[in-house]
Amino acid sequence: MTPAARTAAAIDLLDEIEGQPRKPADAVANAFFRDRRYIGSTDRREISALVWSVLRARRRLDWWLAQGSAARDFISPRLLVAAHQMLDGRPLDSVARGFSGGRYAPAELDAEELRRLRPLDGHTLDHPGMPLAVRHEIPDWIVPNLTARFGPALESELAALAAPAPLDLRVNLLKATRDDARTALARDGITAEPTSLSPWGLRVSGRQAVTSAAAFRDGLVEIQDEGSQLLVGLVEATPEMRVVDYCAGAGGKTLALAMTMQNRGQIVACDVSAPRLEGAVKRLRRAGVHNVERHLLEPGDKWAKRRAGSFDRVLVDAPCTGTGTWRRNPDARLRLRPEDLAELTVKQSQILDTAARLVKPGGKLIYGTCSLLAEENDAQIDAFLTRTQGFTLMRTLSLTPHANGTDGFFGAVLQRQASSPDPDPADQP
Structure with missing residues (x-):
C-alpha cells in the first residue's frame, strides 16, 4: 500500500471506531482487518500505529482543532489524522498532498478543513495552555479521583499512563522454564528479557509478532501483563x-x-x-x-x-x-x-x-x-x-x-x- 492508501485506511478504521463508541477499539480493529484480508501484515502494523497514535492524542488533537472554531464543531477522522500528521512535524502542504483524491488516497481537503488545519502549521502536539486533563488525555471528571490517589506524583503517573505499554509474556512452567521459553522465542527472532518482579515473566522489546511464534502456538508462553x-x-x-x-x-x-x-x-x-x-x-x-x-x-x-x-x-x-x-x-x-x-x-x-x-x-x-x-x-x-x-x-x-x-x-x-x-x-x- 502507498502511504496515502494507509492514511485512507486509517481514516476508515477511525470512522468505524467512532461509530461504535461502546466497543473496544481493538475489537473494532480486529473485525476491520478480518474483513480486509488483502491488507498485508506490514500495512496492518502501519495503519494500526497511526490509528493508535491518534487515539493516544485525541484530547490534544481536539484542543488544537477547537482553536478558532465553535466548541461543538464536528471533528472528523479526516481532520484528526491530518492534524496528527501536522503536529508530528509535517507542514500543511505536505499533508494536503497525501489527501490527493487519487486512487486509494483520501479525498482532497476542502476549504473548511484547510481553514481549521492552517493554525496548526509549525506547532507540536503539546502546548503549555492545555488544561491538565487535556495534556494527559484523561476525562475532566476523573482528575479529582486521581489527584486524591496520587497526590504530588499525579503528573508522573499520568505521563506513564499515556505511554505505550510493553508486551509481557508469562512462561507456562507446565511446559518450559523461563530460559527454555526465551530460547524458543529467539528462534523466531523475538528478543525477550526476564521481568523484574514476576518470576514467570518475560518482556518483549518492540512490536513483535508473538502470536505467530512457535513458543506461543505450542503453549510455552501466554500474553499477560x-x-x-x-x-x-x-x-x-x-x-x-x-x-x-x-x-x-x-x-x-x-x-x-x-x-x-x-x-x-x-x-x-x-x-x-x-x-x-x-x-x-x-x-x-x-x-x-x-x-x-x-x-x-x-x-x-x-x-x-x-x-x-x-x-x-x-x-x-x-x-x-x-x-x-x-x-x-x-x-x-x-x-x-x-x-x-x-x-x-x-x-x-x-x-x-x-x-x-x-x-x-x-x-x-x-x-x-x-x-x-x-x-x-x-x-x-x-x-x-x-x-x-x-x-x-x-x-x-x-x-x-x-x-x-x-x-x-x-x-x-x-x-x-x-x-x-x-x-x-x-x-x-
Missing part, C-alpha cells in the same frame, strides 16, 4: 487446593493458577459470559491444562449456594473501570463516564459478597482490579470488612505504570477466620 501475573501470585495456590477463579473471563489467570498448582487440585473457572468461557477452551488445551472445569453463572444459579465454604482460595478479578490498562486501551479513557464508576462499584460489592461465601474457614479471598481508583480498591475492601464478619485483611498489592513499570493493579488478600460463621454481610438478615 506482569502486574496480572503478580495478582495470581497473591493467591498462593498449591497442588492440593480447590480454587475458584470467580470472574475468569477467557481464562488468563485460570491458566496461571493451573501452572502454580502443577496441573493438580481443582480449579473452577466461573463467568457470566458463555462466549468468554468458551474462548478459554482453546487456551487451556494449548497450555496443556486439565485440572479446570468451567461454570457459567446465570440468574437464579444455585451453584455458589451449594458450594458455600468449600474452596481454599477464591480469586475475584472484578470487573472495573480498567483505568490501570489505559496504556493499552487509550480509547477506553474517552468512553469512561462517572455513571460507569458508580455502577461498577455496586457490582463489585455484590460480587465480593457472593464470592466470600465460597471460602472455607481458614481459606482466603483474593480481590483484584486493574483500576487506579481508590473507590474500586481500598475503599471497596474497607466497605466489605465493615459489613462482613469473619474476614481479616492480610495484605494488599498496589502497582502503577510509573512506580512499577506494570499496568495499574490492586490486590487484597482476605483470610476467613477458621471458626467463623457463614460470611453474610452484617447489614443483611
Whole structure:
C-alpha cells in the first residue's frame, strides 16, 4: 500500500471506531482487518500505529482543532489524522498532498478543513495552555479521583499512563522454564528479557509478532501483563487446593493458577459470559491444562449456594473501570463516564459478597482490579470488612505504570477466620 492508501485506511478504521463508541477499539480493529484480508501484515502494523497514535492524542488533537472554531464543531477522522500528521512535524502542504483524491488516497481537503488545519502549521502536539486533563488525555471528571490517589506524583503517573505499554509474556512452567521459553522465542527472532518482579515473566522489546511464534502456538508462553501475573501470585495456590477463579473471563489467570498448582487440585473457572468461557477452551488445551472445569453463572444459579465454604482460595478479578490498562486501551479513557464508576462499584460489592461465601474457614479471598481508583480498591475492601464478619485483611498489592513499570493493579488478600460463621454481610438478615 502507498502511504496515502494507509492514511485512507486509517481514516476508515477511525470512522468505524467512532461509530461504535461502546466497543473496544481493538475489537473494532480486529473485525476491520478480518474483513480486509488483502491488507498485508506490514500495512496492518502501519495503519494500526497511526490509528493508535491518534487515539493516544485525541484530547490534544481536539484542543488544537477547537482553536478558532465553535466548541461543538464536528471533528472528523479526516481532520484528526491530518492534524496528527501536522503536529508530528509535517507542514500543511505536505499533508494536503497525501489527501490527493487519487486512487486509494483520501479525498482532497476542502476549504473548511484547510481553514481549521492552517493554525496548526509549525506547532507540536503539546502546548503549555492545555488544561491538565487535556495534556494527559484523561476525562475532566476523573482528575479529582486521581489527584486524591496520587497526590504530588499525579503528573508522573499520568505521563506513564499515556505511554505505550510493553508486551509481557508469562512462561507456562507446565511446559518450559523461563530460559527454555526465551530460547524458543529467539528462534523466531523475538528478543525477550526476564521481568523484574514476576518470576514467570518475560518482556518483549518492540512490536513483535508473538502470536505467530512457535513458543506461543505450542503453549510455552501466554500474553499477560506482569502486574496480572503478580495478582495470581497473591493467591498462593498449591497442588492440593480447590480454587475458584470467580470472574475468569477467557481464562488468563485460570491458566496461571493451573501452572502454580502443577496441573493438580481443582480449579473452577466461573463467568457470566458463555462466549468468554468458551474462548478459554482453546487456551487451556494449548497450555496443556486439565485440572479446570468451567461454570457459567446465570440468574437464579444455585451453584455458589451449594458450594458455600468449600474452596481454599477464591480469586475475584472484578470487573472495573480498567483505568490501570489505559496504556493499552487509550480509547477506553474517552468512553469512561462517572455513571460507569458508580455502577461498577455496586457490582463489585455484590460480587465480593457472593464470592466470600465460597471460602472455607481458614481459606482466603483474593480481590483484584486493574483500576487506579481508590473507590474500586481500598475503599471497596474497607466497605466489605465493615459489613462482613469473619474476614481479616492480610495484605494488599498496589502497582502503577510509573512506580512499577506494570499496568495499574490492586490486590487484597482476605483470610476467613477458621471458626467463623457463614460470611453474610452484617447489614443483611
